[in-house]
Amino acid sequence: MRYSIFSLAKNAWSGHKNWKPAWREPEPKSSYDVVIVGGGGHGLSTAYYLAKEHGITNVAVLEKSWLGSGNIGRNTTIIRSNYMLPGNEPFYEKSLQLWEGLEQDFNFNAMISQRGIMNLYHSDAQRDGFARRGNAMRIHGVDAELLDREQVREMVPFLDFDNARFPIQGALIQRRGGTVRHDAVAWGFARGADSRGVDIIQNCEVQGIKIENGKVLGVETSRGSIGCNKLALCAAGNSSEVAAMAGMKLPLESHVLQAFVSEGLKPYIPNVVTFGAGHFYVSQSNKGGLVFGGDLDGYNSYARRGNLPTVEHVIEAGVSMIPGLSRIKVLRSWGGIMDMSMDGTPIIDKTHIPNMYLNCGWCYGGFKATPASGWCYAYTIANDRPHEFNSLMRLDRFRTGYTVDEKGAGAQPNLH
Amino acid sequence: MRIKCPYCGERPNEEFTCLGDASLKRPTSNEPDTMDEWFDYVYIRDNLKGRMHEHWHHSGGCRSWLVVDRDTETHEIFGVTTARDYNAKGKV
Numbered sequence: 151m152r153y154s155i156f157s158l159a160k161n162a163w164s165g166h167k168n169w170k171p172a173w174r175e176p177e178p179k180s181s182y183d184v185v186i187v188g189g190g191g192h193g194l195s196t197a198y199y200l201a202k203e204h205g206i207t208n209v210a211v212l213e214k215s216w217l218g219s220g221n222i223g224r225n226t227t228i229i230r231s232n233y234m235l236p237g238n239e240p241f242y243e244k245s246l247q248l249w250e251g252l253e254q255d256f257n258f259n260a261m262i263s264q265r266g267i268m269n270l271y272h273s274d275a276q277r278d279g280f281a282r283r284g285n286a287m288r289i290h291g292v293d294a295e296l297l298d299r300e301q302v303r304e305m306v307p308f309l310d311f312d313n314a315r316f317p318i319q320g321a322l323i324q325r326r327g328g329t330v331r332h333d334a335v336a337w338g339f340a341r342g343a344d345s346r347g348v349d350i351i352q353n354c355e356v357q358g359i360k361i362e363n364g365k366v367l368g369v370e371t372s373r374g375s376i377g378c379n380k381l382a383l384c385a386a387g388n389s390s391e392v393a394a395m396a397g398m399k400l401p402l403e404s405h406v407l408q409a410f411v412s413e414g415l416k417p418y419i420p421n422v423v424t425f426g427a428g429h430f431y432v433s434q435s436n437k438g439g440l441v442f443g444g445d446l447d448g449y450n451s452y453a454r455r456g457n458l459p460t461v462e463h464v465i466e467a468g469v470s471m472i473p474g475l476s477r478i479k480v481l482r483s484w485g486g487i488m489d490m491s492m493d494g495t496p497i498i499d500k501t502h503i504p505n506m507y508l509n510c511g512w513c514y515g516g517f518k519a520t521p522a523s524g525w526c527y528a529y530t531i532a533n534d535r536p537h538e539f540n541s542l543m544r545l546d547r548f549r550t551g552y553t554v555d556e557k558g559a560g561a562q563p564n565l566h
Numbered sequence: 567m568r569i570k571c572p573y574c575g576e577r578p579n580e581e582f583t584c585l586g587d588a589s590l591k592r593p594t595s596n597e598p599d600t601m602d603e604w605f606d607y608v609y610i611r612d613n614l615k616g617r618m619h620e621h622w623h624h625s626g627g628c629r630s631w632l633v634v635d636r637d638t639e640t641h642e643i644f645g646v647t648t649a650r651d652y653n654a655k656g657k658v
């Protein structure tokens with residue numbers, strides 16, 4: 151069924167009791183053309199675009215837990231394409247363009263809100279750095295504007311402009327950036343893939359990968375063995391564990407990133423504001439809660455919860471940027487496991503096994519990439535070669551020296 | 567998470583900086599045919615889920631380099647020793 155004003159009206163008449171589930175709960179078949187490991191945002195969007203763009207519908211998405219239990223349901227929902235390097239910017243801009251048409255495309259309300267993202271700067275050097283980034287974006291045809299202090303004040307007057315350590319000089323703004331309802335992205339892609347024939351199989355953990363004569367035959371799962379012609383790994387924070395089942399070691403470390411939400415407030419913060427110098431960023435959800443976060447805890451973790459020093463640090467940074475925050479109560483905090491790559495850039499590529507593919511290394515920025523990641527990964531799987539947009543997101547770039555080091559921080563996953 | 571520094575006693579983790587996997591061995595040769603070893607050392611990680619040995623620096627304390635035996639799933643710490651002793655004994 152298509153969701154529309156008419157289906158809404160019709161179901162309202164029957165007290166909303168007759169809505170059908172948005173996707174089926176099928177038993178796994180004995181084999182598929184493509185098996186995708188991981189039902190996060192990227193696995194689901196890969197399945198969706200495989201079906202929609204390439205007509206490959208004999209596909210299963212295997213998710214070890216429930217759909218949306220991973221980072222797709224834990225992130226702070228920011229989308230943007232304010233990158234600088236050639237390997238990144240066309241990809242993230244493709245993603246932003248897919249976001250712009252996504253709700254019509256998959257017929258689901260994902261509350262995409264292009265409220266703008268503002269990165270504050272506090273010194274001449276930082277302004278020059280942002281001007282350079284903004285110019286690089288504009289060369290790629292992407293919107294970027296450098297705001298001065300008064301222009302920032304007009305939009306967000308409640309910041310501490312005269313902070314002694316980080317006085318605000320201005321900001322780089324991308325007005326097309328914004329926020330999205332993250333769970334709805336998982337649900338929308340799941341529904342869109344399911345309705346085209348993809349089997350979404352929850353509570354199905356991949357525990358082994360069967361390889362014979364250098365080719366993948368299938369996977370062993372908690373719900374039995376499942377054969378496949380092609381295997382697509384898409385396990386985000388658990389990528390190293392899954393790749394190890396095929397004897398691969400990856401250039402990744404798994405780290406915990408925390409996020410927070412406050413009690414609901416009246417409209418307060420109109421856009422996304424990032425205070426990079428202090429490790430803090432914030433936006434306001436449609437329900438009114440302030441959604442905010444900071445940096446990694448800084449040690450390897452698979453625990454999906456962090457430690458209190460990071461909580462304190464994030465909140466101190468927040469209060470120093472927005473003094474009014476000190477009066478607001480925090481409702482919840484949580485953590486997610488980030489697949490930190492060694493140059494801060496993801497990997498969407500083939501592997502040394504001819505029918506196995508790899509999608510990982512999203513660091514803390516993979517939500518915004520969800521549509522383009524699935525779109526490019528589906529292309530790579532269907533055509534057995536990367537698309538131009540992911541042509542530099544290669545696994546071998548660390549060996550060949552062609553890293554895509556957006557922040558220039560080098561081979562230290564906790565610096566990105 | 568509290569780490570028991572052999573010199574300073576049990577201290578909160580914000581006094582420490584984590585460098586990561588302590589099992590990595592820096593290659594000693596610069597010969598071109600050791601590139602693979604360098605590549606593994608710089609970029610490739612076991613990224614263990616469970617117990618692992620890690621380098622931690624007591625940067626906000628005595629500034630010693632330590633090796634911590636820690637579970638990455640639970641954050642439980644099983645033992646701490648100095649990097650010097652770890653290298654001599656090969657264990658925490």
Ligand SMILES: Cc1cc2nc3c(=O)[nH]c(=O)nc-3n(C[C@H](O)[C@H](O)[C@H](O)COP(=O)(O)OP(=O)(O)OC[C@H]3O[C@@H](n4cnc5c(N)ncnc54)[C@H](O)[C@@H]3O)c2cc1C
Pocket residue numbers: 187188189190191192193212213214215218219220221222223224225226227228229354355356357384385386387388392407408409443484485486487488512513514515516517518519
């Ligand atoms: C606190 C936080 C804030 C963030 N904020 C932002 C943001 O503002 N903007 C942004 O762009 N990005 C953000 N991110 C990053 C973003 O959420 C991730 O990069 C992205 O969601 C990762 O891709 P995914 O959705 O496919 O991951 P996931 O949803 O984690 O999907 C991976 C799935 O694989 C499954 N899996 C793992 N192992 C197996 C197995 N063996 N068998 C079967 N299934 C398995 C997992 O259960 C999981 O569901 C944030 C992340 C966190 C944690």
Ligand SMILES: [Zn+2]
Pocket residue numbers: 571572573574575624627628629630
């Ligand atoms: Zn000490």
